[in-house]
Amino acid sequence: MSIEVGSKLQGKVTGITNFGAFVELPEGSTGLVHISEVADTYVKDINEFLKVGDQVEVKVMNVEKDGKIGLSIKKAKDRPAKNSGRPRQGKNHDRNSQENFEQKMARFLKDSEDRLASLKRNTESKRGGRGARRG
Incomplete structure (x- = not known):
């Protein structure tokens, strides 16, 4: 064979x-x-x-x-045939997956804002620019 x-x-x-x-x-x-x-x-x-x-x-x-x-x-793996490539719409759409997406998006935005604030804080203090503390 x-x-x-x-x-x-x-x-x-x-x-x-x-x-x-x-x-x-x-x-x-x-x-x-x-x-x-x-x-x-x-x-x-x-x-x-x-x-x-x-x-x-x-x-x-x-x-x-x-x-x-x-x-x-x-x-x-044998899988059932997919539905013609169109996304599901309307009442058939799973509500849990929407909630999961919303939760993921909220977490992503929070992490992104935290990282941006941290980056901004670190670069400004190194440059001695606005907001840098001198002591």
Whole structure:
């Protein structure tokens, strides 16, 4: 069985790096699952999702001429078809996700204002400009 682009295979995680995981495929070949192809959510630390020795299902994304094999775990999962790419509107929109967005935006604005104030305070005191304390 040769490895072809688009095929789904079972493999074993043999190594983990900060940029992805190496997966041993059937016939002894090894491919790389880039960190962006591990899960549908943002992956900051791949160790939270995979461990050496895990059995995973992967989809072959590309096979380079030099033998490198690009793999994806998130694209190997069977998901229901998405709705024609249009965002949800009206009553069907989940109210919790709106609240979560509002909370996230408020937190972002507060953090941004705090950082800006801190930056302003530090640069003005170093320049000896307005508001600098002399003593």
